[in-house]
Amino acid sequence: MTIICEKFTVHTKGNTDIIDVTNEVKNLVYRHSLKDAVVYVYVAGSTVSITNIEYEPGLLKDLPEILDKIVPVNKEYHHDEMWHDGNGYSHIRASIVGNSTMVPLLEGALQLGQWQQIVLVDFDNKARTRTVHVQILC
Numbered sequence: 423m424t425i426i427c428e429k430f431t432v433h434t435k436g437n438t439d440i441i442d443v444t445n446e447v448k449n450l451v452y453r454h455s456l457k458d459a460v461v462y463v464y465v466a467g468s469t470v471s472i473t474n475i476e477y478e479p480g481l482l483k484d485l486p487e488i489l490d491k492i493v494p495v496n497k498e499y500h501h502d503e504m505w506h507d508g509n510g511y512s513h514i515r516a517s518i519v520g521n522s523t524m525v526p527l528l529e530g531a532l533q534l535g536q537w538q539q540i541v542l543v544d545f546d547n548k549a550r551t552r553t554v555h556v557q558i559l560c
Contacts, residue, residue, distance in 0.1 A: 426558040434544035438486040444539040459560035464522040469512035469546040471519035476537040512545035
């Protein structure tokens with residue numbers, strides 16, 4: 423098995439900033455002209471996530487709204503008592519959503535659904551630069 427490692431950076435606004443990174447992932451994968459592989463997309467950080475969603479205006483509002491109900495920003499978290507950085511909620515949200523996704527590459531094409539994109543969601547309470555790692559296993 424061969425493992426190809428790539429990465430790119432994303433500049434975020436924080437505060438549940440949802441960024442479509444599908445084209446960046448596709449560009450990295452397709453430049454290798456592979457037929458079949460597994461593509462693993464991972465983001466480094468404990469206040470950021472990678473997931474799949476339909477990147478459309480309604481869901482871009484729905485996801486933050488439901489996360490506000492599950493993990494509210496204005497609640498006191500034990501993390502904040504220890505570090506005093508006010509981002510305890512962002513760690514919990516990131517752990518719920520997860521930090522990676524896998525997409526099969528079959529017949530040279532990523533197998534994303536018609537309305538499915540790969541997105542980075544930055545939950546931190548400030549702007550950040552995030553590194554997205556893409557491993558291609560073929």
